[in-house]
Amino acid sequence: xxxxxxxxxxxxxxxxxxxxxxxxxxxxxxxxxxxxxxxxxxxxxxxxxxxxxxxxxxxxxxxxxxxxxxxxxxxxxxxxxxxxxxxxxxxxxxxxxxxxxxxxxxxxxxxxxxxxxxxxxxxxxxxxxxxxxxxxxxxxxxxxxxxxxxxxxxxxxxxxxxxxxxxxxxxxxxxxxxxxxxxxxxxxxxxxxxxxxxxxxxxxxxxxxxxxxxxxxxxxxxxxxxxxxxxxxxxxxxxxxxxxxxxxxxxxxxxxxxxxxxxxxxxxxxxxxxxxxxxxxxxxxxxxxxxxxxxxxxxxxxxxxxxxxxxxxxxxxxxxxxxxxxxxxxxxxxxxxxxxxxxxxxxxxxxxxxxxxxxxxxxxxxxxxxxxxxxxxxxxxxxxxxxxxxxxxxxxxxxxxxxxxxxxxxxxxxxxxxxxxxxxxxxxxxxxxxxxxxxxxxxxxxxxxxxxxxxxxxxxxxxxxxxxxxxxxxxxxxxxxxxxxxxxxxxxxxxxx
Amino acid sequence: xxxxxxxxxxxxxxxxxxxxxxxxxxxxxxxxxxxxxxxxxxxxxxxxxxxxxxxxxxxxxxxxxxxxxxxxxxxxxxxxxxxxxxxxxxxxxxxxxxxxxxxxxxxxxxxxxxxxxxxxxxxxxxxxxxxxxxxxxxxxxxxxxxxxxxxxxxxxxxxxxxxxxxxxxxxxxxxxxxxxxxxxxxxxxxxxxxxxxxxxxxxxxxxxxxxxxxxxxxxxxxxxxxxxxxxxxxxxxxxxxxxxxxxxxxxxxxxxxxxxxxxxxxxxxxxxxxxxxxxxxxxxxxxxxxxxxxxxxxxxxxxxxxxxxxxxxxxxxxxx
Numbered sequence: 064x065x066x067x068x069x070x071x072x073x074x075x076x077x078x079x080x081x082x083x084x085x086x087x088x089x090x091x092x093x094x095x096x097x098x099x100x101x102x103x104x105x106x107x108x109x110x111x112x113x114x115x116x117x118x119x120x121x122x123x124x125x126x127x128x129x130x131x132x133x134x135x136x137x138x139x140x141x142x143x144x145x146x147x148x149x150x151x152x153x154x155x156x157x158x159x160x161x162x163x164x165x166x167x168x169x170x171x172x173x174x175x176x177x178x179x180x181x182x183x184x185x186x187x188x189x190x191x192x193x194x195x196x197x198x199x200x201x202x203x204x205x206x207x208x209x210x211x212x213x214x215x216x217x218x219x220x221x222x223x224x225x226x227x228x229x230x231x232x233x234x235x236x237x238x239x240x241x242x243x244x245x246x247x248x249x250x251x252x253x254x255x256x257x258x259x260x261x262x263x264x265x266x267x268x269x270x271x272x273x274x275x276x277x278x279x280x281x282x283x284x285x286x287x288x289x290x291x292x293x294x295x296x297x298x299x300x301x302x303x304x305x306x307x308x309x310x311x312x313x314x315x316x317x318x319x320x321x322x323x324x325x326x327x328x329x330x331x332x333x334x335x336x337x338x339x340x341x342x343x344x345x346x347x348x349x350x351x352x353x354x355x356x357x358x359x360x361x362x363x364x365x366x367x368x369x370x371x372x373x374x375x376x377x378x379x380x381x382x383x384x385x386x387x388x389x390x391x392x393x394x395x396x397x398x399x400x401x402x403x404x405x406x407x408x409x410x411x412x413x414x415x416x417x418x419x420x421x422x423x424x425x426x427x428x429x430x431x432x433x434x435x436x437x438x439x440x441x442x443x444x445x446x447x448x449x450x451x452x453x454x455x456x457x458x459x460x461x462x463x464x465x466x467x468x469x470x471x472x473x474x475x476x477x478x479x480x481x482x483x484x485x486x487x488x489x490x491x492x493x494x495x496x497x498x499x500x501x502x503x504x505x506x507x508x509x510x511x512x513x514x515x516x517x518x519x520x521x522x523x524x525x526x527x528x529x530x531x532x533x534x535x536x537x538x539x540x541x542x543x544x545x546x547x548x549x550x551x552x553x554x555x556x557x558x559x560x
Numbered sequence: 561x562x563x564x565x566x567x568x569x570x571x572x573x574x575x576x577x578x579x580x581x582x583x584x585x586x587x588x589x590x591x592x593x594x595x596x597x598x599x600x601x602x603x604x605x606x607x608x609x610x611x612x613x614x615x616x617x618x619x620x621x622x623x624x625x626x627x628x629x630x631x632x633x634x635x636x637x638x639x640x641x642x643x644x645x646x647x648x649x650x651x652x653x654x655x656x657x658x659x660x661x662x663x664x665x666x667x668x669x670x671x672x673x674x675x676x677x678x679x680x681x682x683x684x685x686x687x688x689x690x691x692x693x694x695x696x697x698x699x700x701x702x703x704x705x706x707x708x709x710x711x712x713x714x715x716x717x718x719x720x721x722x723x724x725x726x727x728x729x730x731x732x733x734x735x736x737x738x739x740x741x742x743x744x745x746x747x748x749x750x751x752x753x754x755x756x757x758x759x760x761x762x763x764x765x766x767x768x769x770x771x772x773x774x775x776x777x778x779x780x781x782x783x784x785x786x787x788x789x790x791x792x793x794x795x796x797x798x799x800x801x802x803x804x805x806x807x808x809x810x811x812x813x814x815x816x817x818x819x820x821x822x823x824x825x826x827x828x829x830x831x832x833x834x835x836x837x838x839x840x841x842x843x844x845x846x847x848x849x850x851x852x853x854x855x856x857x858x859x860x861x862x863x864x865x866x867x868x869x870x871x872x873x874x875x876x877x878x879x880x
Contacts, residue, residue, distance in 0.1 A: 102604070105604075106604050106631065109604075109613065110613050110616075110617065110629070113613070113614065113617065200759075200760050203757070203760060203762045204757070204762060244725075246723075246747055246749070247724065247747050248724060249668050249723065249724040249725030249729075249747075256672060258638060258639055258642045258674065258675060259639065261638060261639065262633075262639065329749075329752075329753050329756070379756075383756055383759075383775075384752055384755070384756075384772075384775045384776065385752045385753060385756050386750070386752060389604075392603065392604070392606075392750070393604050395752075396604070396606065396609065396610050399610065399771065399852060399853065400610060400614070400849070400852075402852055404771070404774050404775050404778075404852075405775055408775060408778050408779050409775065469632060469633055469639065470630075470632055471632075471639070471643070510747075510749070514746055514747070514748075517718075517744055517746050518718060518746060518762060518763065520716065
């Protein structure tokens with residue numbers, strides 16, 4: 064307990080809160096602008112933390128990390144362009160709400176959900192880190208594969224009218240994910256002797272093409288984002304009723320738990336968590352038909368989950384020394400610069416600093432809420448900008464963003480290719496979200512599948528080697544049965560009509 | 561008239577070329593006149609990136625101009641090194657390279673896509689050497705290579721590595737071939753994940769940098785088995801661990817990080833940068849960082865670095 068109190072004492076310096084708020088503001092801006100990734104923001108500002116000391120530098124970096132996770136939702140909701148891959152699921156219901164003239168409400172839900180998810184995971188980190196860490200240790204390669212396989216069933220939920228077309232789109236994503244170096248043998252696949260294909264395609268670049276640039280192509284003939292009159296928009300009532308809070312509570316709680324579980328699994332992150340949660344929220348909702356058309360539960364689920372990942376990814380980092388995603392890998396470097404070696408002994412040797420950082424994470428989420436509350440009003444004004452001005456601005460950010468990921472002009476070409484591919488697919492009534500799911504989960508699924516078989520000398524029994532594995536197998540079977548049952552029911556209703 | 565214009569144009573072109581050549585000569589003595597960018601072609605937050613960013617902060621002090629640290633990722637550094645071929649001699653952009661790029665990648669599947677060779681670069685100074693360590697799941701009770709040999713008689717050995725075409729993977733292959741044991745390399749996305757696999761018993765062994773294994777070794781979750789060098793290291797945590805050289809094996813090499821420039825760069829420029837970095841490496845703060853990261857100052861010059869590349873290439877080719 065003394066360590067915790069000493070941690071609080073170390074945290075409560077005005078400089079820590081100043082750095083925290085600067086980080087939050089930067090993270091929100093970088094998260095909201097398509098292509099300017101949270102990772103880029105952390106990389107750019109990392110050198111400033113070298114002389115700060117561990118607590119202020121972590122307040123600053125975690126501020127960027129958490130706010131970036133929320134910031135992506137702003138552009139996803141307003142202009143159908145997720146600022147980060149994490150916000151792609153938010154876009155599915157956020158943008159339709161904007162089209163209905165309810166952008167402020169959608170952003171409010173995103174902020175509330177993000178804060179809830181962030182606080183939930185920060186508290187899990189504070190009170191249950193050792194237990195969660197033990198649970199993380201119980202999960203290995205076969206369990207990771209089964210989680211990814213379960214994740215692939217999400218494709219059914221975001222396929223729209225045609226499951227077949229959704230599955231085809233998902234397969235396109237899986238195929239694209241296989242381009243580059245074979246993760247298990249080191250050989251190459253579909254690189255055509257071109258060095259630029261060597262490491263495959265970065266998800267951010269694909270995302271820019273699939274959603275942002277393709278949307279620009281699609282709306283080139285439109286005059287406004289919103290489908291209702293601007294008078295209605297200006298009169299928008301963004302307050303949430305009691306019944307709406309009640310509707311959002313179950314998916315938010317479920318998504319927070321999903322976010323924490325996904326967060327502790329290395330190789331997966333906020334993108335997977337938000338899609339998992341979106342799908343789970345859809346499954347338990349009484350308003351399933353409204354999903355994809357502006358359902359508040361969809362936004363709440365996706366945003367709660369992607370911020371619930373933020374605290375959870377720190378659990379394997381701090382207790383086991385395993386960075387859960389790329390941003391956290393940078394935090395690992397920052398820890399080491401400050402003389403803190405992540406691993407099982409970190410809490411014993413640097414307990415005060417660790418507790419200061421963890422308690423700081425709670426405050427980061429509170430300040431994110433406060434900053435978001437005021438900035439939301441400002442961001443909401445984006446939809447008032449005429450589309451003839453907004454479109455070229457978004458296009459510039461998209462190209463700059465695609466270039467900035469690897470400072471490569473080739474990547475700009477890749478994003479344009481994806482934009483045209485998405486344009487053609489949309490015109491043919493193929494959904495594009497399954498492509499993203501295939502891209503996000505493809506590599507992880509394949510790697511864990513093949514790695515499991517190497518570990519087991521080719522024996523498939525490894526996939527049923529633990530109670531957790533069996534639990535996931537049951538969930539996969541249940542998900543498949545549910546998908547087929549729903550489709551049969553739909554077909555029956557259609558034939559009856 | 562056209563002919564006259566053509567003659568005048570070519571005359572101007574010749575004169576300007578001559579002057580540009582002259583000014584270039586003069587510029588070399590003044591180099592550097594503007595900021596220098598050092599490209600780390602590997603992951604942000606990794607050992608090389610941390611070193612790059614830290615050393616860059618002393619650029620102004622020792623080179624008289626700001627030194628900017630940046631990352632250009634893709635294909636284990638090969639995208640950045642390929643793009644670097646666009647640079648000319650005496651460029652203001654420098655880049656890191658190591659045995660992975662020059663000895664491993666060109667000699668494994670997909671190597672035909674690599675467009676650069678070692679000769680396209682001029683090594684300036686090797687910034688560090690890191691000795692890889694093999695660790696074992698502590699529940700197996702394997703503390704040295706003799707224990708490992710005994711374990712390998714009855715078990716097919718699973719070794720977790722950070723990529724099967726990585727520098728550490730070839731060390732594992734060479735060692736297992738020398739011991740005559742049956743093994744599988746299990747590829748993970750990062751040394752930390754490879755270590756975690758061994759820590760929870762998914763694989764029996766892992767190979768990583770010392771600093772990456774330190775947390776688990778301190779906690780007793782992993783036990784160090786062997787260092788991939790001649791006779792061990794003097795870091796507190798691993799000082800009692802023998803090097804593979806002590807067991808009579810010659811197939812080992814350190815992981816390096818060499819600062820390089822483009823072929824054709826004036827030797828005086830190379831000398832200037834080398835001297836500046838030699839001074840930076842003497843800073844106590846830098847030494848502290850190196851201790852923390854468990855890496856060694858090993859400022860190899862071009863000749864020594866070439867020897868290193870050649871010896872690693874030989875090991876890679878023999879392990880294939």
